[in-house]
Amino acid sequence: MTGTDGASDDLGCGMDTEARGGWTRRRFVGAAAGAAAVVAVPSPAAPPAGTPPVRAPRASLPPRGPSGPRPLYLGTYTSADGGGAGIGLAAYDPRTGGITGSGTLLGVPDPSYLAVHPDGRTLYAVDEREDGGVTAVRLADRRVLGTRSTGGSGPCHLSVHPGGRWLLSANYGSGSVAVHPIGPTGALGDRTDLVVHRSPRPGPGQQGPHAHQFVTSPDGGHVLAVDLGTDTVYTYRLDPGRGTFTEVARAHTRPGAGPRHLSFHPDGRYAYLANEVDDSVAVCAYDPGSGRLTVGEPQPTGSDGGTNYPAQLLVTANGAYAFLANRGHNSLARYAVEEGGSRLRLLGTVPVGGDFPRQIAFSPDGGLLFAANQRSGTVSVFHVDPGRGELHPAGEAFASPVAVCALPL
Secondary structure: OOOOOOOOOOOOOOOOOOOOOOHHHHHHHHHHHHOOEEOOOOOOOOOOOOOOOOOOOOOOOOOOOOOOOOEEEEEEEOOOOOOOEEEOOOOOOOOOEEEEEEEEEOOOEEEEEEEEOOOOOOEEEEEOOOOOEEEEOOOOOOOOEEHHHHHHOOOEEEOOOOOOOOOEEEEEEEEEEEEEEEEEOOOOOOOOEEEEEOOOOOOOOOOOEEEEEEEEEEOOOEEEEEEEOOEEEEEEEEEEEOOOEEEEEEOOOOOOEEEEEEEOEEEEEEOEEEEEOOOEEEEEEEEEOEEEEEEEOEOOOOOOOOOOOOEEEEOOOOOOEEEEEEEEEEEEEEEEHHHOEEEEEEEEEEEOOOOOOOEEEEEOOEEEEEEEEEOEEEEEEEEEEEOOOEEOOOOOOOOOOOOOEEEEE
């Protein structure tokens, strides 16, 4: 397998290279950035009569004890000042939310985003470097199974297709999305497809495409790529046998929105889009039959008009509430999800207890929410009340160098 050891000197946190055509604005934003509203969107078209819904299989993780510690993996930038040396290893108490560190898994450069295989046996990490890669790690013995090139620069997001056969990744720097096959051992094969977002033209203030997320729809029939640079969400149909994909639809935000992250409602008919650049969120209608996404009007993030970069949205398993990480305002916005998913109502914000929450994640049972705070180098944990949509801090934040991802299993 190919390695990805060659790092570019341009990957530091010193300046905003978006202005000179580079891709490191992601790191610059992390290093240097300092009332109720209701919006509805039209209902998506119903599928043809008699068409059974296609549901993606749920992840099958190792069984959890009622109170035993659970594994937690932490992403970082190894090439950043004060960054980590690899993937952070820790455990958390599912009752109290307390975190205990247990070391570092070396040999994975700049693992800024992490995902786990549906069978719970293999961990995948992006290598967010100029020569981008994706790395597989066997969890039983924490052995690095190898790295494959993503065919682009600065991969910042990856996800495993629910069937467990394909790894999807987004290259922020080059504005492209890639697919790799996953073998029986969890190891990755050579890339089977790569698509560069060559159109539409970049949005205001952007000099190229910047793919920020690549994820499967809940029905399992489509994969969607969110591109901050082109203000577009691209929908593809993945060939499950060949690992290739074909574009079937595009959804455009308003110019300059800078879409970053998309999260679906559990029923698969609506999704919620976090727009990084214009500090907004939007409700989107999704048609499972065509894969078409319809983006609704922008609405507030609770940042009160100050400098803020929305990062990631989560929706509770019961579909009743959503939470948004606000970088800059350093808060978690709380939303009530209403009208079957077609409305978001801002309930307020909760201080995140750290600086610049880059990524948030639920524990598998949904009882805890983890926030990776990039600038403070901490992971905050909250107890989640799924019936009231409330968040309650679970003790002191855990120190983790340049914390940009927390993955609880």
